[in-house]
Amino acid sequence: MQRLLILGAGISGHTAALHAWKKLKGTHEVMVVSPNKNWNWIPSNIWVGVGFMEPKQVTFDLEKVYYKEGIHYRQAKALEIYPEGNSEHKKPCVLIEYTSEGRRGQQEFVEYDYLINSTGPKLNFNATPGLGPEHHSYSVCTYGHADETWKALQILINEMRHGQKKRIVIGTGHGTCTCQGAAFEYLFNVEYILKKEGVRHMAELYWISNEAELGDFGMGGMHIKMGGYVTHSKIFTESLYAERGIKWITQAAVKEVRDKELTYEDLDGVMHELDFDFAMLLPPFSGVGLTAKNKAGADITSELFAANGFMKVDGDYTPKEYDNWSPEDWPKSYKHPKYDNVYAIGIAFAPPHSISKPMKSKSGTPIFPTPPRTGMPSGVMAREIAFNICDRMLGNPEKATRTASMAKMGAACIASAGAGVLDGTAVSMTVYPIVPDFETFEETGRDLNFTTGEIGLAGHWIKHLLHHGFIYKAKAKPFWRLIPE
Amino acid sequence: MSKRIPYGQNYYPPVPTGFTKWKRISKFWQFFRFMIINLKMLRMVRKH
Ligand SMILES: Cc1cc2nc3c(=O)[nH]c(=O)nc-3n(C[C@H](O)[C@H](O)[C@H](O)COP(=O)(O)OP(=O)(O)OC[C@H]3O[C@@H](n4cnc5c(N)ncnc54)[C@H](O)[C@@H]3O)c2cc1C
Numbered sequence: 001m002q003r004l005l006i007l008g009a010g011i012s013g014h015t016a017a018l019h020a021w022k023k024l025k026g027t028h029e030v031m032v033v034s035p036n037k038n039w040n041w042i043p044s045n046i047w048v049g050v051g052f053m054e055p056k057q058v059t060f061d062l063e064k065v066y067y068k069e070g071i072h073y074r075q076a077k078a079l080e081i082y083p084e085g086n087s088e089h090k091k092p093c094v095l096i097e098y099t100s101e102g103r104r105g106q107q108e109f110v111e112y113d114y115l116i117n118s119t120g121p122k123l124n125f126n127a128t129p130g131l132g133p134e135h136h137s138y139s140v141c142t143y144g145h146a147d148e149t150w151k152a153l154q155i156l157i158n159e160m161r162h163g164q165k166k167r168i169v170i171g172t173g174h175g176t177c178t179c180q181g182a183a184f185e186y187l188f189n190v191e192y193i194l195k196k197e198g199v200r201h202m203a204e205l206y207w208i209s210n211e212a213e214l215g216d217f218g219m220g221g222m223h224i225k226m227g228g229y230v231t232h233s234k235i236f237t238e239s240l241y242a243e244r245g246i247k248w249i250t251q252a253a254v255k256e257v258r259d260k261e262l263t264y265e266d267l268d269g270v271m272h273e274l275d276f277d278f279a280m281l282l283p284p285f286s287g288v289g290l291t292a293k294n295k296a297g298a299d300i301t302s303e304l305f306a307a308n309g310f311m312k313v314d315g316d317y318t319p320k321e322y323d324n325w326s327p328e329d330w331p332k333s334y335k336h337p338k339y340d341n342v343y344a345i346g347i348a349f350a351p352p353h354s355i356s357k358p359m360k361s362k363s364g365t366p367i368f369p370t371p372p373r374t375g376m377p378s379g380v381m382a383r384e385i386a387f388n389i390c391d392r393m394l395g396n397p398e399k400a401t402r403t404a405s406m407a408k409m410g411a412a413c414i415a416s417a418g419a420g421v422l423d424g425t426a427v428s429m430t431v432y433p434i435v436p437d438f439e440t441f442e443e444t445g446r447d448l449n450f451t452t453g454e455i456g457l458a459g460h461w462i463k464h465l466l467h468h469g470f471i472y473k474a475k476a477k478p479f480w481r482l483i484p485e
Numbered sequence: 486m487s488k489r490i491p492y493g494q495n496y497y498p499p500v501p502t503g504f505t506k507w508k509r510i511s512k513f514w515q516f517f518r519f520m521i522i523n524l525k526m527l528r529m530v531r532k533h
Contacts, residue, residue: 238498247494380533409533412526423510428522430529453502456509458519462526484530 001392002028004386005032005094005112007078007290009034009062011042011375012346013118015382015485018476021071023390031072033110035099040143040476043375044467048146048180050153050189052419055143058467060475071478074110075100077288078119081304082109083339084295091417092341114389115310117344118382121285124174128283130257131173137257137279140186141215149280153190156278160199166277169262172207173281175253175367180209180217181374183282185416188425190280191244192418206274207241207248208264208281210367211361214238214248216370218371219355222431224453231442236453238418240427244459251359253367254281269362285347285370287311304336311344312336315352322357327407327437329353334385334404343385346378355435376411377434379485380404407435410450414463417455426459428452 002139004020010033021030038059047053066073076096083092091111098106123141125132133139136150160166170187172180187207194200207214215221215237223232241248252264252272261275287309291301305311315331329352336342345351355371388400405410410432417425430452436445444451473483489496501509508514 136517235498239500242489242495242498243500245495384533404533410529412529422512425509428526430525432529432532450532452525454518454522456518457512457515461515461519462522484527 002113003111003115004028004030004116004389004393005110006030006032006116006118007034007094008038008117008246008348009039010118010346012120012348012378012382013116014039014474015063015379016116016118016345016386017066018384018474018480019326019383020390021069022481023387024393026070027391028393029072031074031112032066033074033076033094033096035075035077037075037100037135038143038387039065040123041467041471041474042141043182045140045143045146045478046185046416047419048143049140049149049186050193050419051150052189055147058143058471060471063382065474065476069150071268071284074098076108076401078290079107081117081290081292081342082295083115083292083304083336083342086293086297092339105347111226112341114341114393115343116385116389117290117342117348118346119288119290120347122288122309123283124286125283128174128254128257130262131254131281131283131417133191135257136259137173137262137281138282139283140182141282152278153193157194157197157199160194161203163202165202165204167206167275167469168369169206169274169276169279169281170211171206171210171249171281172369173257174253174284175210175265175365176370177210177282177284178218178283178370179285180211180369181372181413181415183207183209183280184217186280187246188240188244188415188417189419191246192420192424196420205244206276207246208252208254209248209250209276210253210369212356212368213250214241216356216369218372219431219434220357220436220445222429222446222451222453223448224451225448230448233453236455240455251367253361253365255282255365258349265361265363265365265367267359267361267367269365287348287350303338304342306350306428308350310350311342311348313344313349314327315350317350317352320353325353327405327435327439327460330405330407330435332403332405333388334381345381347373349373371406373406374411374413376413376485377404377406377409380409383485407433407437409434414466416460416463419460421460423457424460425455425457426463427455428459428462451481
């Protein structure tokens, strides 16, 4: 019996575990190592951050699901990978450290035949002095953060009710942040809740971001057909900001956050101060800090991981100018080039470069979004790579040829812009391919028949449906496989 | 919509008319859009 070891039970790791288990039908072992015993539907954390949902509505106990399905589970975090084994273990193995009550701090080597690294991001608040919930800004990246943020927002709303004017700043807290979509959603949900609470007129809302223009979202924005024009998302996004009375600052790298004040640098290298009463600023992401050693015990971390801590796979990592980027640079099989039983999916794999054009300030500060790896592509990669591994485990390596390049894959994304069942709105977007391909689609890099966007109440209904649908699927309830990634 | 300040940031972008805003939350129209958006998303899902 062989073992597939999956590190991380987030959107990609959990999806891979369920699909692999179903396909292997108990003939081989699937083991998941993840430090948090709760599974979290991260996209709905936004709604926790505005009090529309409670943490328990966006989480469930992972162990119960794994127990029911027969998937082995260790509540632990991976520390070090030994892709050639070590002096005690002939087989490749991973050093893990338990985080569960009773075993906290205990370490153990877990052997594997196949490994998927789906450890997602480290929320790197330390990259900007003063950033994050332990310092001077809030976050919605985890359900815990979002809950704290909602508590702080309630206090602010109360003060506004008592006649105090407030400035709210939402966006990215570093020059190289990704996930602008999440901050965008939070901004518009806050705007909606302020209106509902009757205090919108007391708040000045600011968006601050490292995007070149509004509507970039880390993927260079997108063009869609509308009203007889092919129009860039910048236009629609600016329209929404103007409509809702939100001011915006783009091309900004937040350099420091202090008590009720932040400093940001613009592309001219000029520093600006912005004061605020409440700030929700996303951190930049890096890999979770896994290290690696070879059989002799020598450090091979840089062979497995890029400098940003994400795992190298089959992408083309040769440094290239923007004009020389190609869709072919993007990974297809997510397999490590040397250790062909090691894979990385979701946010954990190292992208070859960004999707948005890299920009630097005059003083050399990078100010551009790193590439987003949202839920749908993370799930699709997870499924395809799990199937490939299962085919290899089941003795059918010739079938293990599925690919999931972000340059050949589309994504559907619903960005909430106010959570009300009868008066809420959300932006519904489809984009194909995620990484623009200017060789195939010369004008805009995308297929205009599959790249669409609109705002309305229907989007909110769909977002709600997806919330329940994906949690149902993640609980592996009957017919879960009918719900697509 | 916030008051448009000539030559200000919010002066230039297009903003929706009352009818467009009404359509965005009209239950009848949005039910129809709900079907269409779901079809678009399914089409995207089937591409992979
Ligand atoms: C606030 C917010 C809103 C978002 N909204 C949307 C949205 O509306 N639509 C969308 O498509 N995407 C959205 N995203 C992005 C989406 O959440 C990510 O694409 C997705 O979670 C990536 O999946 P992943 O499995 O790579 O990482 P994660 O889901 O982050 O999972 C990583 C897992 O690894 C575990 N882990 C960490 N360290 C270790 C370790 N050392 N060893 C073992 N396990 C470890 C973590 O505990 C976690 O379980 C949002 C993101 C945020 C932050």
